[in-house]
Amino acid sequence: MSARRTLLLGALGLAVAGGLWSLSAPRPMDASALAALDGDARAGSAVFLAAGCGSCHKAPGREADPEILSGGREFASEFGTFIAPNISTDPEHGIGGWSQAEFINAVMRGVSPDGRHYYPAFPYTSYIRADPQDMADLYAYMMTLPADATPSRPQELGFPFNIRRGLGLWKALFLSDDWVVTGDLTEQEARGRYLSEALSHCAECHTQRNALGALDTGRWLEGAPNPSGRGRIPAIAGPDFDWTEFDISAYLESGFTPDFDVVGGTMADVVANLQQLDKEELDAIAAYVMRAR
Numbered sequence: 139m140s141a142r143r144t145l146l147l148g149a150l151g152l153a154v155a156g157g158l159w160s161l162s163a164p165r166p167m168d169a170s171a172l173a174a175l176d177g178d179a180r181a182g183s184a185v186f187l188a189a190g191c192g193s194c195h196k197a198p199g200r201e202a203d204p205e206i207l208s209g210g211r212e213f214a215s216e217f218g219t220f221i222a223p224n225i226s227t228d229p230e231h232g233i234g235g236w237s238q239a240e241f242i243n244a245v246m247r248g249v250s251p252d253g254r255h256y257y258p259a260f261p262y263t264s265y266i267r268a269d270p271q272d273m274a275d276l277y278a279y280m281m282t283l284p285a286d287a288t289p290s291r292p293q294e295l296g297f298p299f300n301i302r303r304g305l306g307l308w309k310a311l312f313l314s315d316d317w318v319v320t321g322d323l324t325e326q327e328a329r330g331r332y333l334s335e336a337l338s339h340c341a342e343c344h345t346q347r348n349a350l351g352a353l354d355t356g357r358w359l360e361g362a363p364n365p366s367g368r369g370r371i372p373a374i375a376g377p378d379f380d381w382t383e384f385d386i387s388a389y390l391e392s393g394f395t396p397d398f399d400v401v402g403g404t405m406a407d408v409v410a411n412l413q414q415l416d417k418e419e420l421d422a423i424a425a426y427v428m429r430a431r
């Protein structure tokens with residue numbers, strides 16, 4: 139190879155690497171716009187329930203106190219084990235020292251205050267569709283919760299998944315704030331879509347993932363292997379699901395299936411949260427699920 143050609147190839151290689159590097163850079167939202175939002179803690183408590191933050195961040199073995207968000211719950215995956223961090227108001231071990239803008243950028247963009255990417259085991263992949271005002275309300279509410287000084291544990295992932303910068307490429311491919319179910323939605327269906335696709339992240343559990351761990355939107359809500367390794371998470375859309383709108387809303391409110399089975403598995407936490415919302419919210423989710431099929 140001539141020296142010129144080597145030089146050219148080298149320059150090309152550098153350009154590609156540089157391109158990938160800049161493509162993988164975190165893309166936070168404008169901090170001054172986020173800082174200007176005025177949050178309401180009362181409204182935020184409903185966002186907290188709808189978004190299910192406590193289901194993942196409460197301390198294992200301390201379920202009696204769902205307001206202690208000291209983390210520690212483990213989530214097995216084919217990439218390694220993710221461990222929910224402490225998001226209590228402790229200034230050192232939790233998020234007590236975070237600004238509203240830092241908080242919203244973490245939840246809606248998966249970017250940490252020091253500019254690193256979070257793993258999508260933290261479902262910002264859904265929360266990206268949220269209304270920033272709801273996130274400001276959520277921040278105001280979470281800042282009223284107790285502090286706990288339990289240190290967060292590092293994620294247990296092997297190479298190359300332990301390199302956070304690589305997540306920037308994953309985000310460039312898969313992170314999107316587009317709605318999945320589109321078309322002419324009624325006001326109720328649109329509210330249900332907001333709750334389901336943005337806050338309550340139904341699809342994160344009920345939709346199959348591709349080899350890179352991203353949701354397969356072509357099989358939206360059609361069921362998925364259970365990440366615990368045991369059994370499947372049922373379909374709530376597609377030919378395998380024959381519940382009525384009434385059945386779905388009643389299940390989210392009471393935890394009973396139409397056959398009088400009691401809700402179990404990770405869905406038990408979802409129901410425990412959602413049943414504290416207004417019944418209209420559950421009806422809206424049910425209307426959306428019917429629409430999604």
Ligand code: HEC
Binds near residue numbers: 233290
């Ligand atoms: C499905 C489980 C799950 C849910 C639901 C969830 N999280 Fe998390 N969260 C995680 C995991 C796992 C991480 C660690 C991600 C990482 O280290 O890359 C995390 C990280 C975070 C962080 C970063 C903490 C730090 O120390 O840097 C914040 C803040 C956070 N979550 C807040 C929330 C809020 C607010 C909600 C609800 C809107 C929420 N989470 C819902 C699993 C979850």
Ligand code: HEC
Binds near residue numbers: 408
């Ligand atoms: C954290 C994971 C997770 C999330 C988030 C989740 N689900 Fe589920 N869901 C499950 C699991 C697991 C089951 C099976 C429950 C059981 O075995 O009793 C289930 C069961 C159901 C069922 C009963 C289906 C059947 O055939 O038995 C419905 C309906 C349902 N979910 C709707 C929803 C809706 C609507 C949302 C969003 C508002 C949602 N789920 C969010 C995990 C989840």
